[in-house]
Amino acid sequence: MKLYEHIGKKLFFRYDIPIPYGKLAENAAEAAEAAADLGEVVIKAQVLSGKRGKAGAIAFAADPGEARREADRILQMNLGDAGVSKLLVEEKLNIEQEFYLAITVDGTTRRPIVLVSLDGGMDVEEVPEERMIRWTVDPYIGFQDYMVREICRRLGVGGELRKEFASLIPKLYRLFREVDAELIEINPLAVTQKGFIAADAKVTIDDDALYRHPQLPVIREKTVLELKAEELDLAYVELDGDIAIMANGAGITMATLDMVQHYGGAPANFLDFGGGADIEKTAQALELLLGTNPRVLLINIFGGITRCDVVAEAFARVKETRGIDLPVSFRLVGTNEAEGRAILQKVGIKSFTTMDEAVRHAVEMDRPS
Numbered sequence: 001m002k003l004y005e006h007i008g009k010k011l012f013f014r015y016d017i018p019i020p021y022g023k024l025a026e027n028a029a030e031a032a033e034a035a036a037d038l039g040e041v042v043i044k045a046q047v048l049s050g051k052r053g054k055a056g057a058i059a060f061a062a063d064p065g066e067a068r069r070e071a072d073r074i075l076q077m078n079l080g081d082a083g084v085s086k087l088l089v090e091e092k093l094n095i096e097q098e099f100y101l102a103i104t105v106d107g108t109t110r111r112p113i114v115l116v117s118l119d120g121g122m123d124v125e126e127v128p129e130e131r132m133i134r135w136t137v138d139p140y141i142g143f144q145d146y147m148v149r150e151i152c153r154r155l156g157v158g159g160e161l162r163k164e165f166a167s168l169i170p171k172l173y174r175l176f177r178e179v180d181a182e183l184i185e186i187n188p189l190a191v192t193q194k195g196f197i198a199a200d201a202k203v204t205i206d207d208d209a210l211y212r213h214p215q216l217p218v219i220r221e222k223t224v225l226e227l228k229a230e231e232l233d234l235a236y237v238e239l240d241g242d243i244a245i246m247a248n249g250a251g252i253t254m255a256t257l258d259m260v261q262h263y264g265g266a267p268a269n270f271l272d273f274g275g276g277a278d279i280e281k282t283a284q285a286l287e288l289l290l291g292t293n294p295r296v297l298l299i300n301i302f303g304g305i306t307r308c309d310v311v312a313e314a315f316a317r318v319k320e321t322r323g324i325d326l327p328v329s330f331r332l333v334g335t336n337e338a339e340g341r342a343i344l345q346k347v348g349i350k351s352f353t354t355m356d357e358a359v360r361h362a363v364e365m366d367r368p369s
Contacts, residue, residue, distance in 0.1 A: 001204065001205045001207055001216075001218070001219055002048045002202075002203070002204050002219060003022075003046065003201075003203040003204070003205065003216070004046045004047075004086070004219065005044065005046060005088055005200060005201050005202070006022075006024055006046055006086070006088045007203070007216075007217065008184075008201030008203035008290060009022070009088075009178075009198065009201045010203060011175060011179065011201075011203060012175070012198050012201055014173045015171045015172070016171055017168065017171050017172060017175070017196050017198055018142065018194070018195065018197045018198060019197065019201070019202040020090040020091050020093055020197055020199065021038060021091045022034075022038070022088055022089055022090030022091065023037070023038070023088075023089050023090075023092065024046075024086060024088060024089075025043075025071060025086070025087045025088075025089050026085065026086055026087075027067065027071070027075070028067075028068045028069075028071040028072040028075065029088045030089075031043060031067050031068060031070075031071030031087055031089050032064040032065070032067050032068040032071070033064070033066065033209040034067070034089035035061055035063065035066075035067035035089060036064045038089065038091045039091065039092070040060070040062050040091070040092040041060070041067055041090060041091060042058065042059070042060050042086075042088050042089075042090050042091075042092050042093075043058070043059050043060075043061060043067060043070050043074060043084075043087055043089050044057070044058045044087065044088045044089075044090070044237060045057035045058070045074050045077065045084040045087060046084070046085075046086040046087060046088055047079045047084060048185065048219070049079050051080070055077070055079055056074075056077070056332070057074055057077055057079055057084065058335040059074060059182045060092060060119075060349070061362060065221055067089065068330055071087055071089075074087060075087065075164070075178070079161060079165045079355045086322070091198060092361075093192055093197060094192055094193065095188070095189050095190045095191065095192060095199070095214070096190075096191045096192060096193070097118075097190075097191040098119075098120035098121045098188035098189070098190060098191070098199075099116065099117065099118060099186075099189040099190075099191065099196075100115070100116065100117040100118075100119060100120040100121075100124050100127070100132075100185075100186075100187050100188065100189065101115070101116050101120075101168075101169070101172070101174060101185075101186045101187075101189045102114075102115040102116075102184065102185040102186065102187070103115070103172055103176045103181070103183070103184050104183045104184075104185075104188045105181065105182055105183075106337035108137055109136050111136050111137060111138065111139060112136070112137045112139060112173070112176060112177075113135065113136045113137065114133075114134070114135040114137060114147075114151070114169065114173070115132060115133070115134055116132075116135075116151055116155065117131055117132045117133065118131065118155060119131055120187055120188035120189055120190075121187070121188050124187055129178075130307060130331050133151055133154050133155065135147055135229075137173070139177075141172050142173070143208055145166065145171060147169075148162075148165055148169055149162075149166075149171070149190055151165070151169070152165055152166075160195070161191065161196075164195050164196045165196075168189075168196055172184060172186075172189055175361075179203070179205060179213060179216075180205060180206045180209030180212060180213070181204060181205055181206070182205065182206050183202065183203070183204040184201075184202070184203050184204075185200075185201075185202040185203075186198045186200060186201065186202075187200055187202070188189065188200065215354045216334075223237055225288070225291075225292065226238055228288065229271075229288055230280070230296060232284050232285070232288065233274070233281075234271060234272070234273055234274070234281075234284070234285055234288065235250065235253075235270070235271070235272040235273075236269060236270065236271050236272075236288065237270040238268065238269055238292075239257075239267050239268055239269050240266065240268075241260075241264075241265065241266025241267045241268045242255060242265075242266055242268055242288040242295040242296065242366055243260055243265050243266060243267055243268055243294060243295070243296045243297075243298050243362055243363070244268045244269055244271075244290075244292060244296070244297050244298065245257060245260065245267050245268070245269060245270065245271060245293035245298050245299075245300070246271045246273060246285055246286065246289055246297075246298070246299045246300070246301065247271070247272060247273075247299070247300040247301065248272065248273060248274065248275055248277070248301055248303075248311075249272060249274075249275060249299075249302070250272050250308040251329060252300060252302055252355075253270055253271065253300075254270070255355070256298065256300045256355065256359065257270060259355060259356070259359045260298070260359055260362065260363060263359055263363040264367075265359075265362065265363035265366055266366075268292060268294045269289065269292065271285060271288070271289060273285040275304065275306050276307075277306060277310070277311075278310065279310055279313050279314045279317065280314075281320050282310060282311055282314035282315075283314040285319055286315060286318045287318060287322070290318070290322070290324065293325060294326065295327075295365075295366050296326060296327045296328075296329065296362050296365050296366045297324070297325055297326055297327070297328045297329070297362075298328075298329045298331055298358065298359065298362040299311070299315070299328070299329070299330045299331070299332075299353070299358075300331045300358060300359075301331060301332050301333070301334065301340075302331075302333055302334050303332070303333065303334025303335040303337065303340075304334055304335060304351050305335075306334070306335070307334075307335045307336045308332050308333070308334055308335055308336045308337045308339065308340030308341075309336040309339035309340040309343060310336075310340075311332070311340060312332065312339075312340035312341070312344045313343055315330075315343075315344065315347070315349070316343055316344070316346070316347045319347050320347070327362075327365040327366075327367065328349055329352070329357065329358045329359070329362035330344060330349055330350070330351040330352065331351065331352045331353070331354065331355055331357070331358035332344065332351040332352075332353075333353055333354075
């Protein structure tokens with residue numbers, strides 16, 4: 001679960017990690033009031049998507065009037081599928097240098113890893129490998145003083161900055177462990193006359209550990225369509241392609257997505273409508289997909305608990321009631337396969353016996369003639 005920047009900074013404050021003075025605003029008037037108290041400010045949209053700066057969702061203001069205008073502009077923006085409902089208004093920092101500092105989980109070693117670079121700010125993902133210091137931490141030992149010394153040596157940092165690093169990184173590591181984080185990122189970690197200040201905060205919590213943190217708000221990063229699918233008890237993820245995909249099981253659905261991409265197609269979604277679904281639930285899944293206006297519909301059924309005739313009957317019902325006027329590629333194998341094929345044949349749909357055939361057919365139909 002991703003946290004909004006202002007929530008991440010509240011966690012930083014609790015762990016004595018320096019943050020800028022700031023206030024949360026829900027409208028332009030509140031942003032202007034905050035600017036009147038803070039002086040020159042930076043106004044930042046509180047959304048979960050990245051690249052806010054490039055999207056124009058971060059702005060500077062020298063006075064309350066400018067803060068009001070910029071806040072009004074940002075509040076009217078849509079970033080991805082999300083509108084902007086809250087702003088973080090913070091004092092403008094006089095930044096002398098920008099670092100990058102993060103702690104995440106190394107998928108290879110399955111251990112925490114500290115990432116530090118002198119190249120903080122936007123486009124940190126483009127920092128050359130040799131300029132990013134990586135230090136894997138043994139969780140049984142924890143973060144030790146000698147690790148900070150070695151990181152500072154590699155960075156070429158000494159004096160007061162080295163002392164501050166020696167204090168800052170262990171605090172960040174303790175926060176990482178105690179909130180069961182998957183990622184804690186400060187970009188940029190600003191060097192000012194007052195020392196280090198976390199100019200930004202990106203915190204992601206392990207979903208499976210949320211029960212241990214009831215004090216944290218529940219933040220759902222889902223589109224309107226994904227929330228609708230959740231209400232229908234469907235496992236659905238919206239993607240950017242044109243081929244709508246429906247299958248019965250997470251594994252077979254992922255395999256279908258992979259094969260579509262293998263043949264040069266672009267999946268529009270992930271939809272696993274589950275095993276043992278009845279006609280009603282299967283029809284609801286189909287209605288959801290058709291509502292996205294895909295160019296091609298690909299249905300991949302390997303019937304076990306899910307009966308082929310039930311899926312075919314649901315498809316025939318939806319085709320009759322609302323019409324399906326787009327190309328359909330149907331793979332149907334398993335329990336009551338013959339009955340299912342007969343139902344599909346009556347409504348003019350040919351079914352395949354292998355996933356490879358069905359996927360190739362779907363991708364071919366999606367290509368412009």
